[in-house]
C-alpha cells in the first residue's frame with residue numbers, strides 16, 4: 611500500500627516553469643520563492659522536486675472538486691450568479707496558521723493533512739463542468755501557482771469549451787509564471803493577507819513579491835479582485851489597513867477589495883472572531899483611501915450595505931447580495947449604471963441569466979473521477 615508521498619511522487623510530469631543550473635540544480639519559477647533545488651530534493655512547497663536534474667511537478671489528479679457560486683471565490687465583478695467549477699491539487703508555498711483549506715494545502719507538511727487524490731483528466735473535468743452548467747473554471751483550494759502546468763492544461767480544455775477561467779491565489783507570483791498564465795487565465799483573486807513584511811514572514815512568505823504580482827496582474831489585463839481576511843490583532847490596525855488600501859488605490863481605485871471575517875481555524879485559535887464593526891471600520895478606511903468597490907464578507911446580513919454593488923457615479927444600487935445569493939441585478943448589457951450611465955469596472959455578461967445555486971455543492975458526476983489506490 612502506497613503512502614501519500616509515494617502516490618504524489620508518481621503523479622507528476624516534467625515542469626515548464628524552471629531553468630537548469632550548475633551541478634544538477636534547477637531553479638523553479640512557479641512562485642515567488644524561486645527555489646534553487648538540488649538533485650533529489652523538493653522545493654519549499656514539497657510537491658515540486660528535482661529528479662536527475664529535471665523539475666517534476668504535480669500532474670493528473672484533483673484533490674478536491676466542488677461547484678461554487680462565483681461569489682464564494684469571491685469574484686463580485688465577474689459574471690454575477692455564475693457557477694464556478696472549482697478544482698484543487700495538493701500543497702502550498704505558505705503555511706498560514708489559520709488556513710481554511712489546510713487539509714489540501716498542507717499535504718506532505720502536516721501529517722494530519724490527508725486528502726486522497728482523485729485521478730482526473732482535463733476532458734473529464736471540463737465535461738463535468740459543462741454538464742453542471744458552470745460558466746467558469748477555477749483553480750483553488752491549494753495554491754494554484756505551484757500547480758500551474760496542470761491548471762493551464764485544464765484551462766486549455768475549458769477555453770476550447772467556451773468557459774471562463776480563474777485563479778484563487780495567495781499572489782506570491784513571478785514575472786515568468788504570470789507570462790505563462792496570461793493567455794489562459796481571465797480572472798485572478800489575490801489574498802493580500804497583510805501589509806507588513808514581518809507578518810508575511812510568519813506565514814512563510816514576503817510582502818514584496820505579492821505587491822509586485824498585484825501590480826503586474828493589473829498591468830497585464832487580468833481581472834483582479836483582492837481579499838483581506840481581517841484577523842483581530844494580526845492585520846487589522848488602522849495604520850496597516852490605511853497603507854494596504856493606499857497601495858490598492860495606487861494600482862487602481864477600480865479593484866474590488868473584499869474584507870472578510872476571520873473565524874478560528876487550523877492552528878490559529880487565539881484571536882477573537884472578526885465582528886461586523888471591524889469590517890465596517892476597514893471599509894471606511896478603504897473608502898477614504900479612494901477605493902470604489904469595497905465589500906464585507908463572511909457575515910451575511912450583518913454588514914449593512916457592504917455586500918452590495920453601488921454605482922460609483924450616482925450611488926444607485928446595481929447588484930444586491932445576501933451572502934452568495936444575488937438578490938437584485940440592474941447593470942445594463944454593457945456593464946453600466948442604468949440611471950447615470952457610469953461604466954462599472956468588471957467582466958459582465960450581457961444579461962443576468964439567474965443563479966444556478968447560491969450554495970457550494972459536490973458535482974453529481976464526482977463519481978466519474980476515479981479514486982487513486984491510496985493507503986496511508
Ligand code: SF4
Nearest residue numbers: 638641644645653655
Ligand atoms: S512552486 Fe515555489 S515553493 Fe514550490 S518549488 Fe517552485 S519556487 Fe519553490
